[in-house]
Every structure is written in structure tokens, then in C-alpha cells.
Amino acid sequence: PANKKLLMLPGDGIGPEVMREVSHILEWLDRRRIASFDIGQGLVGGASIDATGLPITPDVVDRAKNSDAVLFGAVGGPKWDKMGFDLRPEIAILTLRRELGLFANLRPATVLDPLIEASTLKPDIVRGLDIMIVREATGGIYFGEPRGIETLPDGQKRGINTEVYTTSEIERVARVAFDLARQRQGRVCSVEKANVMESGLLWRQTVTALGAAEYPDVALSHMYADNCAMQLVRNPRQFDVIVTGNLFGDLLSDLASMCTGSLGMLPSATLGAPDSSGRRLSLYEPIHGSAPDIAGQGIANPLAQTFSLAMLLRYSFDMKEEAALVEQACLAVLEQGLRTADIMQEGKTRVTTMEMGAAVMREL
Amino acid sequence: PANKKLLMLPGDGIGPEVMREVSHILEWLDRRRIASFDIGQGLVGGASIDATGLPITPDVVDRAKNSDAVLFGAVGGPKWDKMGFDLRPEIAILTLRRELGLFANLRPATVLDPLIEASTLKPDIVRGLDIMIVREATGGIYFGEPRGIETLPDGQKRGINTEVYTTSEIERVARVAFDLARQRQGRVCSVEKANVMESGLLWRQTVTALGAAEYPDVALSHMYADNCAMQLVRNPRQFDVIVTGNLFGDLLSDLASMCTGSLGMLPSATLGAPDSSGRRLSLYEPIHGSAPDIAGQGIANPLAQTFSLAMLLRYSFDMKEEAALVEQACLAVLEQGLRTADIMQEGKTRVTTMEMGAAVMREL
């Protein structure tokens, strides 16, 4: 088959370190002739600001558009904290989501048995946890207009943002959730604040209608966002797939991740709409940040980036077996007792980023 | 001193049951001549809908405005789930907040030692937890215009809500937080999404300026709302006072409550601005809902409503000693091992709503 075009955007902080370990896996897949990649690299975030003045350049956006998948590291750090609102490192992520039309952010929250103690929640509450949160990522209050800060006649200021969702924006992301549910436990929980927001009311009505019309086999429930935040702590295993808007998804997906206790382990995918040939733009990234405090020390956990590659193989390259292989290798390494600093536990063996990467390679 | 005017709005579900237990405490305060109350009653929520067609009548709103404090129960239930957007039971709460100008919602999240096991979080994480969340309650996306659902030319629908905050709205709620911090550990964490929302950026700038100008003695920090959701699960004890907008406050305060594990225990206060005579309108309510599933069985936990009365005595009637007395009575009863069904644990004594109320009275 034709070479798969992959764009790597390591970014800042620990991004490049953890990305390096993933490169070895790609080389291995190549060497084993399992797949052959055409790999590009680009700058994003602070690294791009330092080189070009912009958090992401139009050239990098173009290359991302022409790739079969983007593997993203992490961006940001104290060095760029004082940048203006439109020049922050995070703009790189928001720009890619918007420009590539990556509207469906998939955020799995899973608890692996060897790491069950990492959670601040009691083991009985999180054992076997396996939630998929589907967060809308190109709409809502993140991008709605009007927005800005204006000065009123009396000298006061007024900050404005607009939450806006259309039927079709809601439907396309709900479809992703329903489709995923069919491959999982067949349950979708749609989350909004329909009791106080009309945009949430439209969200609920639209998801309800779509579910009844096209997914009668999927069990659909609805929950207010405040209650969902509570339920994620009270009994997270009640959920299979959660679908929600951009802002609630931001909070709830991070909350669900923290319930697992191991942010350093969790990947994410952000998908666009398939075109006529079935090709869909997509971006994969670990959910952890650039962790500037530990960057360059070689102690970061490369597993979230590795799981992100596994998601990439599964969702973008339809390489389900290889994805499972990579995931199993990570699990095996954990079962052997290897731990990077962030997930270190008594009685386990502490390893560096490179040692963890090498151990995964050995398993493969 | 003149009689204190108190308006009781028990509402629906378990509201009336738990309110009844609180009445006994008020009678006791009256009998002991500690204070003398002029107590009114009114309908809200479903009870008001059934009687008048409205979730709250202008008459009840007026009486609330003319009271020194409102003690609210809970509203809602399946019977009124199909009401239109503007006729839902919750409208009673939103109307009271708006009409009385109750802009500062105080949500304590505390873990009492006897109930530490009720949390799904590990005891080490929540022992001694004592957070005060100050949530803005009359602004933001809950009330911002434009709002609504419109039909587009192509037949699609579009739901819109507007997040809007002015400098003065931010300042007055931040002042409440700073003032509370001075009576606590002297730390305020201000929470928004300044990295994606201009309204959040204005929030951050305004709180920063106010803190520097008027509260240099209070340690101010800032956190993004997604990170705050995570930190509440990772290490909730890092917080003293949190101040945030209406929507984030809705999620984060419920999340913090759930971290304590005992929703049936937690009160809240919602305060207006003091007028020239120092009088400030105020409403107190338990954070639990109307729990229609257990209503009428006499098994609801009256302690959150009781703690709400304690907050009322403290904040509205300046009766700090009596407030402490009521709180200590609740704690003593828990230490004796009495538990309503919601907080029942092995080896403890299960009691009804009335038995719990009577036990508190005995302590007093």
C-alpha cells in the first residue's frame, strides 16, 4: 500500500522526549514491513514561537492537512506565559482543530489493573474503569462569536463569549458517540445544562431525535453537566460513552482522566469528518501537558504518547492488530513492574523515559 | 431586638420533611429567648406550579425581598419534568437569585471525621477537607443575552447562550471571596478559562487587580477550570477559598461536594449586596435536591437543612455562637453513631428523619 503520511509535532517541554520513544516503534513497524511511513516533523507551540513568532505557521497547518494523521506532543511553558491572547502556545492546538475540522475529540479514561492504586479514588470505585468521552471540539464557546472585551461608557469593561451550536454540529459529533457505543457497551450519556441553557436544550433535543431515528439499538440517557461531574466521582463505572460540548467536555474529560489517577498514561484522538474516499483528518496527542518542570530530565512517562500512537494506528490507519500489539506491550511492561517517576509505587522498578521506551520495544 | 423575619420555602420532595426538623430548632431558639422570629411560609417549585401554575409567584418573591433571610428546601420532581423551559421548578431558584440580587453563592465542602469513609476518595485525600467555593450566581451564561433557539434559513436550528461578565460583577463576588479568605487560611484561588475565553481573561485581570489593590494580605492564585476539576480529585486540600463564575461554579461546587461523599450534609448560602444599613438579602438551602424517590418515607437526612440554618444564623443574623451550637449538635449526633439511610455505615445506628431531628434537639 502507499506510504502513510504522518506528521509529528513534538512541541515543547517533555513533548520531544516522549515523541522520541514513539519514533522507535514507528521504525520497528517500518522495519518489520508492517507498514511504511512517510514521516514529517514540524514546530508547534513555544518552539514555533521562538523560531517564527507564531504558535503555529500556515505552512505547518497545510502539511497537517495533507497528512493522513498528525501525532502531537504537548505545548506551553513558563517562557511563553506572557504571550498575548492570540499568540499563546495553545493556539496551535485550537488552530489545528479548527483548520482541519477536527470536531470529535475522543478521550478514553481507562484504569489498567497494575495502576489501580494510582487513583485517589478507592480501588473498588475505579477497578476496570473504561469510559470514552466524546467532546465536541470545533464549536461551542471556544469559537463562538461575538467575543472579546469591550469598554463600557462608564469605563467598566465587559467580557463576552458566545456558546453556539447548530443541529448539524450536534448531530455529527453525536454520530461519532453512537457509533463508538455500538462497538462498546451500547450506551451513550449526553451531557449539557438543558435546564439553564437553550443551547443545551437544543443539544438534548437533537441527540434524542438522532438516537431515536438512527440508533434505536443504543441506550441513550441524558445528564446535566453538574450531575455528571458528581457521578464521575461517585460511580464512574456507570458510564460507557459520554458525549458533550466543547466546554463541558474540557472539564469532564480532564476530570474523568484524573479519576484514573494516571494522566501520564492517557491518549486522545481528535477526528474530522470522513471525505468521499473515507479519508478523515485526525490528530493524536497525550492528554498530559508539556510538564516544563521535568522537561529535559529524561524522566517523563512516554506511555501516553505511545497509547496515542496506538489510537492513531487503530482509527487512522485501520491497523487494529498493530494497535493492540502496542497497547499489550505497554501493559506487559507495567505488569513487569516498570514505572516512570509519575506512576512510581513501592516495590516497583523506577525507570527513565528511555528505559521505558526500550522496554516497550523489547516486548514488541 | 426586633423580630427577625424569616421566610421558609420548603418546596418539593423531601424539602418539607427536612424543613420540619429545622422548625423545631427555631422554636427552641425562640423558647430560650435567644432570638425571636417572625416566620412566614411560601410555595416554590412544583408545589407552587400545582397551586398557581407558576414555579414561583411575584407575591412570594416580594415576601422574600422583605425578609431578613430565606430558608429554602428543594424543588423538582418527575411530575414537573415536562414543563416548558420557563416553567420548570428550578426557575424558582433562578428567579430568587436574580430578583433578590443574590450574586454570591457560598458552597462549603467539608469532611466531618465521623463521615470520612463516605467519600469515594481515599481517607488520606479528604481527611479534614474544608473548602469554601464562592460561585457568582446572578451573571454569566445563566442570564446573558442574546439567548434562545433560532431556526436558520436552511431549516437547521441554532442554540445560543451568552457568557458575559462586567468588571463590577467580578469585583463584588471576588470581594466576598477575599473577605472570607481573611477569616480562613488567607488563600483565594480564582478559576476560569482565560486561555480560551475573553470573559475569563477579564475575570483573571479584574481579580488580580483587586487583590493587589485591596487584599495584598491574601494569597491569590489562578487556575483553569479544567485543571481545577482535576485538582479537586487529585488533592482537594490544596484549596482554601475558590472563586469562580456561575457555570464553572455549578460544576466545581457540586464536584467538591461529591468529594466529601456526603451531599446530605452540605448547606449553601446565597448572599446579596449589603445595603446602607448593612442589611443583605440572603437565601440558604441544602445542596441536595428534592430526592423524589425517597420523599414521604421519613428517611431523608435533615442535617444539610440544619447546617443551612446554622449558616443563616451566622451570616444573616450575626448569631455566631448559636450557629456553632447547632453545628456542634449535628456533629455530636454523628459521633454518637446515628445515621440516616444516605450516610449509613456498618456498626452505626440507622435513624429516621424525625429521630435524627430529635437527636439534634436533645443535644441542644
Ligand SMILES: CC(C)[C@H](C(=O)O)[C@@H](O)C(=O)O
Ligand atoms: C490547550 C487548551 C486550549 C485545551 C482546551 O481547553 O481545550 C486543553 O485544555 C485541552 O483540553 O485540549
Ligand SMILES: CC(C)[C@H](C(=O)O)[C@@H](O)C(=O)O
Ligand atoms: C437548579 C439549577 C438551576 C441550579 C443551577 O444549575 O445553578 C442548581 O444546579 C444549583 O447549583 O443551584
